[in-house]
Amino acid sequence: MNDPLGELAALFGEPDVIHSLRLTAEVALATLALHLLAGLALGYVLSRPRWLGRGLLDGLVTLPLVFPPVATGFLLLLLLGRHGPLGAWLSEEWAVEVVFSFWGVLIASFVAGLPLVVKPVQSALENVSGRLAEAARVLGKGETEIFLRVLLPNVSGALAAGLAxxxxxxxxxVGITLMLGGNVAGRTTTVSLEIFNAVGSGEFERAALLSLLIGLVSLALFAMLRRLRAL
Incomplete structure (x- = not known):
């Protein structure tokens, strides 16, 4: 590998790599939007103390952190597969096939990163919601206004760090995506799966170049996270 940057640039001309880059970018943008909405909603709900079902919801959100990714993917496959309870309903009522499709890759991406967004938001809201929200209620503010104008500005740093x-x-x-997306070349193969495939076929230079690419993106995210923590 005499010229890593040159060989990395040459990869961009390969159809499979172009597709994996495009798919990864599309999934990343959609995941970011979903994490923003779900992270705020779930973080807020879980920050509220003592309500029926809170422990169950908290456990489901936390599960991807403590459960092996392949096992998590298998459980989702049972749920969302063509013969699964939710997958069959989506197929029959909405003609949506989750497994081996873009939706499977998106769900895998969403589920994998969700706890890392929800938990910082939940913790930040638990620290500030009591005193600030009560003071706002005394002043006659509604719950929606309290959330948008009082709580949200105080957890924006935690939210941004969680999103990163x-x-x-x-x-x-990789693990959940393999189960739901199926690693179909030119259809559901992300950059991470391209690395997995390259290693499996003995193309170690290709795997190293793709790892360099995704590593640069990860370093950029790390730098962004450090800047957000400094704010």
Whole structure:
């Protein structure tokens, strides 16, 4: 590998790599939007103390952190597969096939990074919501206004850091994606799966170049995270 940058640039001309880059970018952007919405909603709900079902929801959100990715993917496959309870309904009612499709890759990316977004937001809201929210209620503010104008500005740093961590985790996701996306060349193969495939076929230089590419993106996310923590 005499010229890593030159060989890395040459990879961009390969159809499979172009597709994996495009798919990874599309999934990353969609995941970021979903993490933003779900991270705020779940973080807020879980920060509220003592309500029925809170422990179950907290456990489901945390599960991808403590459960092996392949096992998590298998559980999702049972749920979202063509003969699964939710997958069959989506197929029959909406003609949506999750497994071996873009939606499977997106769900894998979303699930993998979700705990890293929700937990910082939940912790930040638990620290500030009580005193600030009560003071706002005394002043006659509604719950929506309290959330948007009081709580959200105080957890924006935690939210941004969680989004960066969640996106970084999603970019490197392999196990869940293998189960739901199926690693179909030219269809559901992300950059991380291209690295996995290259190693499996003995193309170590190709794997190293793709690892360099995704490593540069990860370093950029790390730098962004450090700047956000300094704010």
């Amino acid at each position: 961590l969640g996106l970084g985790r999603s970019l490197g996701e």
